[in-house]
Amino acid sequence: MTDLLKNRRHWFKIxxxxxxGFAAIAPLFVPGYYLxxxxxxxxxxxxxxxxxxxxxxxGQISLASAGFQGVGAYGTGILMKFGLSFWxxxxxxxxxxxxxxxxxxxxxLRVGGHFLALITLGLVQSLWLVLVNWEKVTGGSAxxxxxxxxxxxxxxxxxxxxxxxxxxxxxxxxxxxxxxIVSSRIGRTFNAIRLNEAAAEASGIxxxxxxxxxxxxHAFYAAVAGGLTGVIVGYLDPNEYxxxxxxxxxxxxxxxxxGSIVGSxxxxxxxxxxLEGLRFLKELxxxxxxxxxxxxxxxxxxxxxxxxxxxxxxxxxxxxKE
Amino acid sequence: MTEILQLLISGLILGGIYSxxxxxxxxxxxxxxxxxxxxGEFVMVGAYFGIVFHMILGILFPxxxxxxxxxxxxxxxxxxxxxxxxxIQASPFTIIVATLGVGLILKNGIRLIFExxxxxxxxxxxxxxxxxxxxxxTQLGLFIVGVSIFFTVFTFVFFTYTKKGKAWxxxxxxxxxxxxxxxxxxxxxxxxxxxxxxxxxxGGLLIAPLYGAHPEMGFIILPAFCACILGGFSSMVGAAAGxxxxxxxxxxxxxxxSAAAKDIFAFVLMIVVILVRPQGLFGKxxxxxx
Numbered sequence: 305m306t307d308l309l310k311n312r313r314h315w316f317k318i319x320x321x322x323x324x325g326f327a328a329i330a331p332l333f334v335p336g337y338y339l340x341x342x343x344x345x346x347x348x349x350x351x352x353x354x355x356x357x358x359x360x361x362x363g364q365i366s367l368a369s370a371g372f373q374g375v376g377a378y379g380t381g382i383l384m385k386f387g388l389s390f391w392x393x394x395x396x397x398x399x400x401x402x403x404x405x406x407x408x409x410x411x412x413l414r415v416g417g418h419f420l421a422l423i424t425l426g427l428v429q430s431l432w433l434v435l436v437n438w439e440k441v442t443g444g445s446a447x448x449x450x451x452x453x454x455x456x457x458x459x460x461x462x463x464x465x466x467x468x469x470x471x472x473x474x475x476x477x478x479x480x481x482x483x484x485i486v487s488s489r490i491g492r493t494f495n496a497i498r499l500n501e502a503a504a505e506a507s508g509i510x511x512x513x514x515x516x517x518x519x520x521x522h523a524f525y526a527a528v529a530g531g532l533t534g535v536i537v538g539y540l541d542p543n544e545y546x547x548x549x550x551x552x553x554x555x556x557x558x559x560x561x562x563g564s565i566v567g568s569x570x571x572x573x574x575x576x577x578x579l580e581g582l583r584f585l586k587e588l589x590x591x592x593x594x595x596x597x598x599x600x601x602x603x604x605x606x607x608x609x610x611x612x613x614x615x616x617x618x619x620x621x622x623x624x625k626e
Numbered sequence: 627m628t629e630i631l632q633l634l635i636s637g638l639i640l641g642g643i644y645s646x647x648x649x650x651x652x653x654x655x656x657x658x659x660x661x662x663x664x665x666g667e668f669v670m671v672g673a674y675f676g677i678v679f680h681m682i683l684g685i686l687f688p689x690x691x692x693x694x695x696x697x698x699x700x701x702x703x704x705x706x707x708x709x710x711x712x713x714i715q716a717s718p719f720t721i722i723v724a725t726l727g728v729g730l731i732l733k734n735g736i737r738l739i740f741e742x743x744x745x746x747x748x749x750x751x752x753x754x755x756x757x758x759x760x761x762x763x764t765q766l767g768l769f770i771v772g773v774s775i776f777f778t779v780f781t782f783v784f785f786t787y788t789k790k791g792k793a794w795x796x797x798x799x800x801x802x803x804x805x806x807x808x809x810x811x812x813x814x815x816x817x818x819x820x821x822x823x824x825x826x827x828x829g830g831l832l833i834a835p836l837y838g839a840h841p842e843m844g845f846i847i848l849p850a851f852c853a854c855i856l857g858g859f860s861s862m863v864g865a866a867a868g869x870x871x872x873x874x875x876x877x878x879x880x881x882x883x884s885a886a887a888k889d890i891f892a893f894v895l896m897i898v899v900i901l902v903r904p905q906g907l908f909g910k911x912x913x914x915x916x
Binding site: 359363365410414415417418419425426429430433434554558588589590591594595597598601602 | 655709712716718719722723724726727729730731733734738848851852855859884886889890892893894896897900
């Protein structure tokens with residue numbers, strides 16, 4: 305049995321390494337449009353991973369992911385308009401987003417559940433209103449262009465291999481980072497807070513620090529992805545940062561699996577691919593999201609990853625019996 | 627002075643609509659601890675009911691109004707049956723996501739049928755201003771204020787004096803207790819959701835003549851939430867009062883700053899109330915049980 309398990313882990317690692325290897329050299333043989341879809345997947349997965357740590361691990365409900373993403377995207381875009389290069393504008397926007405996320409965590413100390421959802425909903429809609437109405441700076445509802453970043457003579461223009469690699473490397477680094485966060489002391493503390501807040505507090509966990517940290521991580525990931533959105537699309541549209549985008553990310557999590565990094569990635573990949581396949585349906589897109597949300601909540605609350613784990617466990621148990 | 631009175635009147639129009647929507651939300655929250663994130667979409671669908679009955683089928687306005695109410699009621703009754711009953715034991719998170727899912731389905735269903743057009747709902751009430759002692763009013767404005775006050779008062783009378791209302795109040799106190807005295811919880815919750823959606827429909831029918839019907843009008847949920855929090859989610863009087871207070875303060879804020887600041891103002895107010903007095907102006911203090 306242990307041999308088998310070892311073998312399986314072995315195979316899993318080989319497959320994963322090969323997948324990552326292929327993904328890294330994808331710009332060499334994948335046509336532009338599919339490259340763009342892959343970039344969308346990386347950006348979506350980055351947001352979803354951070355979102356999932358805040359919600360699936362720490363148990364703090366948030367609807368603000370699109371807002372934080374917007375801060376990252378517009379922060380980068382606006383600072384670049386003022387003459388900064390992408391490489392200094394992006395980190396500054398990320399810091400702004402993270403600080404905003406930290407502040408969002410403060411009300412979480414007083415209220416939870418529904419009210420937290422309301423506050424974050426209010427936040428994302430207010431940010432959207434600012435984006436639409438502050439025309440001088442954000443370009444209003446017409447949106448704004450973002451110049452392609454350059455680095456030592458190399459331009460990370462739309463659809464170029466450079467832009468792809470930037471997204472890919474960010475995705476890999478942030479995934480590893482998330483893995484470390486989840487399996488470290490912070491991750492275990494998050495689990496304790498989710499499972500029983502009062503018990504966690506009684507055993508000496510400082511809720512103020514950890515709840516705000518959860519939101520800061522959530523906002524950090526979303527802001528990083530926001531800056532990347534500007535790179536892969538080259539154009540910032542305020543309507544991409546309204547509550548409905550947050551719900552899209554929420555769907556990725558529910559479909560993939562709450563509290564699981566693999567789940568975040570699986571959810572993003574499957575839904576982005578599914579929607580590309582169903583592109584001709586256009587208006588039905590969000591309708592499908594709604595139906596998927598409810599179907600998964602009722603029939604597969606653990607998401608695809610949780611469901612597969614259960615199936616795997618059932619197969620193993622049967623094997624043992626025989 | 628006249629300027630202040632003028633703003634007060636506009637504030638009441640807005641506040642009346644908010645308080646109807648907030649009332650429907652507080653009702654559901656009290657009885658089943660569910661915050662309905664799809665209430666804004668109920669408002670939107672309600673407005674479209676008005677469009678279909680009055681503008682497309684050409685039914686007389688009062689009759690179309692009543693038909694829309696019935697349609698809204700039926701729509702509301704479906705919600706606890708389909709997505710919520712299998713989730714009866716689920717965490718608040720799951721239920722929030724489920725209501726968001728319902729909202730997505732409603733909004734994009736409407737968008738599929740009517741597309742992104744702005745439909746206007748005409749009423750027998752004129753929009754021509756009438757001068758009353760220096761203050762300008764319209765028939766439509768008076769109609770909106772009148773209807774919203776009527777339905778708010780009606781709801782309270784219903785809850786206080788009828789047997790059904792008493793049963794619903796019993797649900798808010800304790801589901802187990804309600805079961806013991808022979809109240810059919812499933813049935814009553816279904817009806818309560820219907821009533822809540824009917825109130826939202828009235829809200830939609832009152833907004834549509836002012837701003838038109840559009841798939842995005844579910845946005846109204848943000849100020850309605852704010853009204854609930856301002857008055858206290860656990861108090862129906864609070865939610866209704868919160869709606870009026872918010873409508874008036876928002877109108878003043880918009881008049882002295884900018885129109886776009888209106889909704890941001892609602893959000894800031896919501897945060898302040900949650901941080902300073904989480905139970906709202908009228909609610910009972912929240913106790914945390916370990």
